[in-house]
Amino acid sequence: MPFVCPPLPYAYDALKAKGLSEECLKFHHDKHHAGYVTKLNALTADKPELQAKSLEELIKTQKGGIFNCAAQTWNHTFYWNGLSATGGGEPTGAIKAKIEAKWGSFDKFKDAFTNTAVNHFGSGWAWLVKNSTGELNVVDTHDAANPITDGLTPLLACDVWEHAYYIDYKNDRAAYVKAFWNLVNWDFVNKNLE
Amino acid sequence: MFRLALVRLQHALPTLPYPVQEGIPPVISPKQLDLHYNKHHNAYVTKLNGFCAADAKLKSQSLEEIIKATASDPTKKPVFNNAAQHYNHSFYWSCLKPNGSAVPSKLEAALKANFGSVDEFKAKFEASAVGNFGSGWTWLVQKPDGKLDIVNTSNAAVPFTDGLTPLLTADVWEHAYYVDFLNRRDSYLQSFWKIVNWDFVASNLK
Numbered sequence: 001m002p003f004v005c006p007p008l009p010y011a012y013d014a015l016k017a018k019g020l021s022e023e024c025l026k027f028h029h030d031k032h033h034a035g036y037v038t039k040l041n042a043l044t045a046d047k048p049e050l051q052a053k054s055l056e057e058l059i060k061t062q063k064g065g066i067f068n069c070a071a072q073t074w075n076h077t078f079y080w081n082g083l084s085a086t087g088g089g090e091p092t093g094a095i096k097a098k099i100e101a102k103w104g105s106f107d108k109f110k111d112a113f114t115n116t117a118v119n120h121f122g123s124g125w126a127w128l129v130k131n132s133t134g135e136l137n138v139v140d141t142h143d144a145a146n147p148i149t150d151g152l153t154p155l156l157a158c159d160v161w162e163h164a165y166y167i168d169y170k171n172d173r174a175a176y177v178k179a180f181w182n183l184v185n186w187d188f189v190n191k192n193l194e
Numbered sequence: 195m196f197r198l199a200l201v202r203l204q205h206a207l208p209t210l211p212y213p214v215q216e217g218i219p220p221v222i223s224p225k226q227l228d229l230h231y232n233k234h235h236n237a238y239v240t241k242l243n244g245f246c247a248a249d250a251k252l253k254s255q256s257l258e259e260i261i262k263a264t265a266s267d268p269t270k271k272p273v274f275n276n277a278a279q280h281y282n283h284s285f286y287w288s289c290l291k292p293n294g295s296a297v298p299s300k301l302e303a304a305l306k307a308n309f310g311s312v313d314e315f316k317a318k319f320e321a322s323a324v325g326n327f328g329s330g331w332t333w334l335v336q337k338p339d340g341k342l343d344i345v346n347t348s349n350a351a352v353p354f355t356d357g358l359t360p361l362l363t364a365d366v367w368e369h370a371y372y373v374d375f376l377n378r379r380d381s382y383l384q385s386f387w388k389i390v391n392w393d394f395v396a397s398n399l400k
């Protein structure tokens with residue numbers, strides 16, 4: 001069974017009012033995200049034992065091109081689900097108390113995450129994660145790397161590869177991360193917490 | 195009444211050997227060049243000067259010395275990143291020329307000797323650059339034994355910290371080509387050859 005690129009969970013223009021344009025989503029999803037899936041299928045074309053695995057299994061067991069493509073496929077699906085046209089603002093639900101317990105306030109968490117996302121050098125991702133004891137943390141990963149390989153549970157991701165923001169923000173990653181806070185899908189974050 | 199002290203900054207954007215406002219025809223648009231040079235490269239220079247102003251040792255070192263001294267020190271990563279990116283971008287601008295140039299015969303002979311032909315070299319370089327996952331640079335280098343090779347570096351890494359002499363580089367950070375080529379890094383590299391300053395490349399041969 002070939003791997004598939006899931007469609008966006010919303011229309012291409014769904015996030016434009018909050019700072020991610022239709023053009024951005026079209027390229028990011030249809031070229032970059034879909035491109036990783038195409039490449040993954042090409043790399044596993046002669047490996048039926050790998051085609052039978054889940055993306056998570058590939059992430060945990062593979063290296064090189066297959067790892068990169070599997071991880072980027074997973075990362076982007078996770079990223080899209082973490083954004084919503086009706087998202088943003090203060091967290092609601094279980095995550096709110098956990099953020100406040102760890103950082104003291106939502107604003108302090110926001111600063112920590114923003115700092116990590118803006119200052120990550122090169123391509124990669126900023127993540128809110130939960131460890132095996134339920135403790136929250138903010139981490140960044142390089143290129144395609146994913147925190148599940150360190151035994152962490154991702155709760156929320158921000159793509160800081162330049163392709164994620166170049167169409168709308170050019171070099172201004174800080175402005176992109178600011179817009180990100182108006183889009184965070186806290187329902188998705190709470191779902192990942194369960 | 196007060197006096198303005200003009201401080202000479204230790205590091206500066208190099209003056210490009212072609213006008214920034216015209217881009218690098220026929221491949222790099224004025225908008226792409228303006229962003230890359232005045233925003234990205236300039237930001238590395240500004241950050242580097244900030245580090246140097248606060249550190250007597252950095253103040254006394256040349257750019258290459260700073261890069262070599264910080265390359266293996268994880269505590270100095272931000273200094274290394276900005277210094278190396280300043281070097282890399284300055285080198286990149288020198289590798290480019292509006293409407294390109296012809297390959298000098300000495301260099302052509304070296305490319306033939308090492309890669310079979312100039313076209314085979316280009317194909318190999320493009321494949322390496324397209325395969326450079328994430329942000330980084332692709333280089334034609336000269337090894338200590340005089341032979342030529344193609345290497346990829348990641349993020350800010352430079353080949354001379356591994357004893358390799360840079361001859362030519364292509365920036366494959368997405369910011370280098372996103373305005374003009376979007377996700378098409380392959381198209382950017384195919385077009386790259388139209389603007390290479392081969393005389394500069396040849397001048398780097400030892």
